[in-house]
Amino acid sequence: MIKITEKAIDVQKVIDTATSLGAGAVNVFVGTVRNNANGKNVVWLEYEAYETMAVAEIKKIIDEASHRWPLLGWAVSHRIGTLKPGEVSVVVAVSSPHRKESFEACQYIIDTLKEKAPIWKKEVFEDGEEWISARPIPMTVSN
Amino acid sequence: MNKYTIKAFGVTKDILGGKEVPFEMTGKTVGELRAELNGRYPKLVGLKSLYIAVNNNYADETKELSVTDEIALIPPVSGG
Numbered sequence: 705m706i707k708i709t710e711k712a713i714d715v716q717k718v719i720d721t722a723t724s725l726g727a728g729a730v731n732v733f734v735g736t737v738r739n740n741a742n743g744k745n746v747v748w749l750e751y752e753a754y755e756t757m758a759v760a761e762i763k764k765i766i767d768e769a770s771h772r773w774p775l776l777g778w779a780v781s782h783r784i785g786t787l788k789p790g791e792v793s794v795v796v797a798v799s800s801p802h803r804k805e806s807f808e809a810c811q812y813i814i815d816t817l818k819e820k821a822p823i824w825k826k827e828v829f830e831d832g833e834e835w836i837s838a839r840p841i842p843m844t845v846s847n
Numbered sequence: 848m849n850k851y852t853i854k855a856f857g858v859t860k861d862i863l864g865g866k867e868v869p870f871e872m873t874g875k876t877v878g879e880l881r882a883e884l885n886g887r888y889p890k891l892v893g894l895k896s897l898y899i900a901v902n903n904n905y906a907d908e909t910k911e912l913s914v915t916d917e918i919a920l921i922p923p924v925s926g927g
Binding site: 735751752753754756757758760782793794814817818819820821822823824825826835836837 | 854856857858860861895900903904919921922923924925926927
């Protein structure tokens with residue numbers, strides 16, 4: 705299951721989808737919205753996706769992960785729209801016979817998703833907003 | 848003139864001024880499209896990266912475009 709959704713993610717449902725009776729491990733990554741960035745308070749985040757391509761890219765990542773590790777089940781759900789600090793933005797769940805490969809596969813999937821899936825977030829601060837990584841030189845704030 | 852439609856996401860939506868923008872040019876490849884876009888929207892040049900996707904796949908510069916292709920601008924992604 706690959707899902708891009710505006711609704712709150714049901715983490716348990718993602719886990720259940722990835723679970724398999726032959727599995728000895730289910731590994732889950734839950735990404736949440738942080739309340740700060742570069743020393744500033746984040747009021748909310750706006751997530752946007754190129755949905756058809758995001759699903760296609762995530763499928764390629766899952767296919768590669770399934771090729772590298774013996775996955776028995778998997779599910780990825782990514783939220784879009786307006787998210788407040790503490791809310792769940794992404795859930796990746798995989799199951800495999802043993803724990804080691806489940807950790808590795810889950811990390812590979814979330815790391816590669818962040819690199820390749822056409823999904824964007826805009827941080828909205830009290831005094832402005834900014835698309836993440838869009839500027840040539842990352843904003844730095846000295847304390 | 849070839850009449851393409853460009854989907855824009857993230858910061859490129861702000862730079863192009865819309866989610867879907869008609870775009871006419873004589874060029875036929877992704878590389879030519881990039882050069883035309885950079886000329887008409889100089890702010891694109893300042894982005895850390897800009898990929899162009901054709902029909903839901905990242906495309907290289909030599910890829911030939913058809914006016915029916917789904918063309919999209921992919922600025923630096925930040926999902927997760």
